Amino acid sequence: MQKVWIYLENGTFLEAKSFGATGTAVGEIVFNTSLTGYQEIISDPSYAGQFITFTMPEIGNVGVNADDMESKTAYCKGVLVRNYHHEHSNYRSEGDLDSFLKEHGVLGITAIDTRYLTKLIRDEGAMMMIASTEISDREELAEKLAQSPRIEDINYIKEVSTKEAYVHKNGAWNHENKAYNKAVMSDKKVVVIDFGVKRNILNELVESGLEVEVVPATFKAEDLIARFEAKEIGGIFLSNGPGDPLTLTEEKKEVQKLINTDIPIFAICLGHQMLSIAHGHDTYKLPFGQHGGNHPVANPESMVVEITAQNHNYNVPDSIVEIAEITHKNLFDGTIEGVKYKNKEIFSVQHHPEASPGPHESKYIFDEFAKIVK
The missing domain is CATH 3.50.30.20 (Carbamoyl-phosphate synthase small subunit, N-terminal domain)
Structure with a gap:
């Protein structure tokens, strides 16, 4: 050394x-x-x-x-x-x-x-x-x-996002054929907008019975809306990714077009933040962020506690309650971890439900998304 x-x-x-x-x-x-x-x-x-x-x-x-x-x-x-x-x-x-x-x-x-x-x-x-x-x-x-x-x-999205669209076929633990065949038979297809998506997120989407196509962060909302109206796709997922979401001005414009439709949308981490910004509620930077596999998160009403994995420096503001219901809160610092937007089939979480931190986890969220996909 x-x-x-x-x-x-x-x-x-x-x-x-x-x-x-x-x-x-x-x-x-x-x-x-x-x-x-x-x-x-x-x-x-x-x-x-x-x-x-x-x-x-x-x-x-x-x-x-x-x-x-x-x-x-x-x-x-x-x-x-x-x-x-x-x-x-x-x-x-x-x-x-x-x-x-x-x-x-x-x-x-x-x-x-x-x-x-x-x-x-x-x-x-x-x-x-x-x-x-x-x-x-x-x-x-x-x-x-x-x-x-x-x-x-720096816009690191340009570095980490895929340059070409592709179909992801692996399920959890790389059970490709079984999971993908189940997804194709379900007749439910979603498009994942890749801001820096983790492979385990794609695996869990397939495992929940969804056919998954991944597209670059340079996507055009009009194309996806047309595909939804033509019944080629039934939902959209906004992925995690690096950097400050407020720098993603072009991506914000495209997401704003998506949220003004009837397309079911689910988002994690950066995607969760992008939805907040697109709705007019800008994110803020946490002092040192949340990074780890041991963060307790609870539903404010049921107080059921989940142990979550986290990786973010930015958070959605409390003002989001004007347009969304809070579904998850961080028990360490009280910050918002999940929301469901009012009168829309759009919801998102800040934590990573795919990361398997145990013992009580959040993977059910992928099944909830699969249920509302058209």
Whole structure:
């Protein structure tokens, strides 16, 4: 392992050891509290432009494998871990994390106090940082960071979204034939607008009996509306994705056209935020976001508690109650986690019901969507 130097925009300067890719990268540092699933987290497109600090101290011990990829590559800038384990042991493992990060161009940082970093982010909020295996001078790193664009100034959707439409056939655990045949026989087809969709979301949509077509974020609402009216599709799903939703001005215009129709719509994470913005209720940035697999969420009326996985820095405002019913709330900070829009077949959640955090989960939401698809 060679040395790596880290500089945070609050002036913190640290030295650590590196694994994975080498070079210099700039991004926003956040922390994730999940105890397992580091490969799914690293390959989640919603982390584009970010450094992920893992609060779980032991990372790398179960290796990596092709089935646990949430996208075709890893879009995050880097990962920070307390202890990296090159030796791995798991019956599903196909390789080590070090080689994986090198393959996907992601910096790995270890032998660093992740507890200190987590408390720093918690107290001061998510912030921009630079990490380099090439530059050791503090002032040079500070200057380079100051000259770099901030994460909210970059549209990462262009990077993570598919360029061509395609049909997704896998169900949960890659049971392709059984799940897809069930979906085709159901005669219910949905279009997924890809802002950075996770593969497990697509798997769960298929598993719930829906035929799934994925289209780029550059979609045109008129085309989808025409297909709905022609009964070619019966619903639309707006996916998760990275970055500040308020920068997606063109996408907002297209979503506004969709919500003024009778098309059933379901959305997760960024899609949830886009629906709020399209309805005239702009999102706001949380101090350090919600990133982890252990967040309790409850229905305000029934108070049934679900354990959810989360990955977001932005949230819908309380003013959304003017046009929507709140279906889920975060029990950690009281923020809105799910809404159903009044007089419309449109609903959305902020958390990730596909992520299987256990023990009481939210996968039923996919079945609820399947029921209202035409």
